[in-house]
Amino acid sequence: QKEVEQNSGPLSVPEGAIASLNCTYSDRGSQSFFWYRQYSGKSPELIMSIYSNGDKEDGRFTAQLNKASQYVSLLIRDSQPSDSATYLCAGTQGAQKLVFGQGTRLTINP
């Protein structure tokens, strides 16, 4: 089992709707989780981090963490065409590693 799993998509969402991206992880010791956005041909950039159970909101983005279920999600409200990208979920593993999922490709349709 991959340590961090995502549905690779593609996920297609109409403009203005909520996009929901999901991620599960296998290492119960993982403490911190991150969502990176990667536009085609570009490098990943951090958009959200979350460390404790519950929700964390930043503008149109909400990250959710459920450590009991080993589940992380990212909600994008009022989706815009500029949100079309691949979203990478990552979790820390010990003090040395950041493990990434395979990424979910999101397309926002005007």
Add this chain to the structure above:
Amino acid sequence: EAQVTQNPRYLITVTGKKLTVTCSQNMNHEYMSWYRQDPGLGLRQIYYSMNVEVTDKGDVPEGYKVSRKEKRNFPLILESPSPNQTSLYFCASSLFSPPSGSGANVLTFGAGSRLTVL
């Protein structure tokens, strides 16, 4: 400007011809890491370095070498490249490990190096 610089950005080479991909950061970061990205597999860690002269294997180290003689530089060496090393490579750094979500400890990526081995 704070950045991670990789070179070359694009390279086509042949099997067995040694090559080095350079990575340099100007942020005085202790932690540096190399990833490769392949379709459907996401980012996989090749090697990482916690500080000068401290390196360790990631998940896919076979066929690669690294060194960390200076804090700012972390080159990736392919001694005898093979076609299965055709990939998109990213170097990344953060102030220390593990990376976090704020300030200087955010994992910052270089622009990527697309390598093709024929």
